Amino acid sequence: MTPALAINDLAIDFRSRRGHVRAVDGAALTAACGEVLGVVGESGCGKSTLGMAIGRLLAPGALRVTGDILVDGRSVFALDDDALRTLRAEELGFVFQDPIGTLDPTRRIGLQVKAALPGRGTDREVEAVLFEVGLSDAGRVARSYPHELSGGMAQRVSIGMALARRPKIVIADEPTAALDASIKSQILDLLTGRCRATGAVLILLSHDLHAIRKYSDRVAVMYGGRLVETGPSSIIFTRPAHPYTAMLLRASIADVPIGGRAEPIPGAPPVLEGRCERCSFAPRCEWTEQRCTAVRPEARFIAGREVVCHRAESVIAGVRAS
Amino acid sequence: MTAGIRIPFHGDPLAQAGTIALVVLVGFSIVGLTTNIFGSPTTLGGPALSVPGPGHALGTDQLGRSLMPRVVAGIHVTILLSAFAVMIAATVGSLLGLLSGYFKGLMDEIVPRLADLMFSFPAILLAIMISAILKPGTPSAIAAIVIVTLPVMIRVVRAATLTVAEQDFVIQARIAGAGLGRILALHLLPNVASVIIVQAAYSISFGMIIESGISFLGLGVQPPEASLGSLLHDGRVYLSVAPWLVFVPGIVLAITILSVNLVGDGLRRTIDPLIE
Numbered sequence: 001m002t003p004a005l006a007i008n009d010l011a012i013d014f015r016s017r018r019g020h021v022r023a024v025d026g027a028a029l030t031a032a033c034g035e036v037l038g039v040v041g042e043s044g045c046g047k048s049t050l051g052m053a054i055g056r057l058l059a060p061g062a063l064r065v066t067g068d069i070l071v072d073g074r075s076v077f078a079l080d081d082d083a084l085r086t087l088r089a090e091e092l093g094f095v096f097q098d099p100i101g102t103l104d105p106t107r108r109i110g111l112q113v114k115a116a117l118p119g120r121g122t123d124r125e126v127e128a129v130l131f132e133v134g135l136s137d138a139g140r141v142a143r144s145y146p147h148e149l150s151g152g153m154a155q156r157v158s159i160g161m162a163l164a165r166r167p168k169i170v171i172a173d174e175p176t177a178a179l180d181a182s183i184k185s186q187i188l189d190l191l192t193g194r195c196r197a198t199g200a201v202l203i204l205l206s207h208d209l210h211a212i213r214k215y216s217d218r219v220a221v222m223y224g225g226r227l228v229e230t231g232p233s234s235i236i237f238t239r240p241a242h243p244y245t246a247m248l249l250r251a252s253i254a255d256v257p258i259g260g261r262a263e264p265i266p267g268a269p270p271v272l273e274g275r276c277e278r279c280s281f282a283p284r285c286e287w288t289e290q291r292c293t294a295v296r297p298e299a300r301f302i303a304g305r306e307v308v309c310h311r312a313e314s315v316i317a318g319v320r321a322s
Numbered sequence: 323m324t325a326g327i328r329i330p331f332h333g334d335p336l337a338q339a340g341t342i343a344l345v346v347l348v349g350f351s352i353v354g355l356t357t358n359i360f361g362s363p364t365t366l367g368g369p370a371l372s373v374p375g376p377g378h379a380l381g382t383d384q385l386g387r388s389l390m391p392r393v394v395a396g397i398h399v400t401i402l403l404s405a406f407a408v409m410i411a412a413t414v415g416s417l418l419g420l421l422s423g424y425f426k427g428l429m430d431e432i433v434p435r436l437a438d439l440m441f442s443f444p445a446i447l448l449a450i451m452i453s454a455i456l457k458p459g460t461p462s463a464i465a466a467i468v469i470v471t472l473p474v475m476i477r478v479v480r481a482a483t484l485t486v487a488e489q490d491f492v493i494q495a496r497i498a499g500a501g502l503g504r505i506l507a508l509h510l511l512p513n514v515a516s517v518i519i520v521q522a523a524y525s526i527s528f529g530m531i532i533e534s535g536i537s538f539l540g541l542g543v544q545p546p547e548a549s550l551g552s553l554l555h556d557g558r559v560y561l562s563v564a565p566w567l568v569f570v571p572g573i574v575l576a577i578t579i580l581s582v583n584l585v586g587d588g589l590r591r592t593i594d595p596l597i598e
Binding site for chain 2: 055057060085086088089092093094096098101102103104105106107112115116158161
């Protein structure tokens, strides 16, 4: 069976006045129907670029260098304008970080939900969508303008809009980063629940390790534009094989025992100007050896996950000396 | 509540004063246009250059035409001409500004550069040039106002579009399958409309200055029609013997422009409180 989403060796550059900057550097990923795939990584690792690339919604300065994205077996980069519009409308749903910014301030909610529905859309369908995302006062919400809603309500509306046409893939880019801590889990419960109910793949882009661990079936850790470790979250969060994953876990406050200290990761993420011909994490890694700075690591299957590291076996075993 | 007339711009006395002045001026010109109480602006009736008095409220000009109806007609011509020209400039400028701000890229290199080029000419000089090329008359006055107010309109709309186009709801509309026309008309235009309205108000007052400037130079509205600028042009020769021929249209012009500006300020404060 073809996977709902397959990303093969994708590389994306951004053109700037000072030359090209590589945002995604040979990313590979697949996702099957009905699963929640968490993508974690620090700011600037290429998460958002990857997410937008799935809908071919990249900024005008972005350039696909190599690779492809297949949605249901069809390449999104090969589609003509009409087919692309159909794909975006019928098969993809996006949920963004700032819920208020996702809604047009000059239009009533009902009209905006209608535009997300197939065909003309009726008031009853609009209310059904709003009701499904837990807005019991659907009629009033439909008549409101975005500024009259709270952030949580607005995010519920945008989840409803993203799922209104029963898309196959839903991409949520930091869906709770702009919300109060108290409603984060409500929104994530709703999002994952609705996706599971409709059988959609949920790609959850976040740097909130705790949420990813709780809600994802599988996790992909992104660093320097590559997916450095991908596998079931139960395996990856308990026995990481990539040093970056291990350091992320130690830096996460939620996982530090009481009285312990979160350990920050020293250094800064790389800015790549082209294909990285070594391990991009090597300058910040405590496991670095000679080949890490000389040879680009390729993806390998080790102990139930895919990992991009020369020293993955040692990292799992915890043997630092080489 | 008393059945009084509610003046817009509550709590903004300057804008209210501007609104009242503008309503009075426009009211006068409409009454003058539809009825004959002020007399005809083109009839050669009374004695030439007579002092303001009972027969002719504001005196007569060198041909014996009553000044009162000519000023009233002048208000009408000056405001309407400028408003019409600004409507054209706002339509064209909004479209170019929206496209330029939305597409960025090559479009956004060419359109603002052209606007800058037009902007770098002194407005009056540009207006005179246009009237000279087109031949003096009302159409060339309109063309001059359009060309002079267009660059600013493009710039302002483009700048506003740049920020709006970055918002996620524009991406969301693209995801929902919206085409270019729908995005421009339903999502971008309503969100930059406030900027267009405020800029249009300022453009109208600037247009009136341009119109009276080129009409004063004899390149705009042609006799026997009257605009406030052409009245200044006609009256300037008789400044020492019949000063009312210059002072009345001059003062009316100043009040008109001031009140349009005050309304523009009021609109800006109401629509866009963030500017303050």
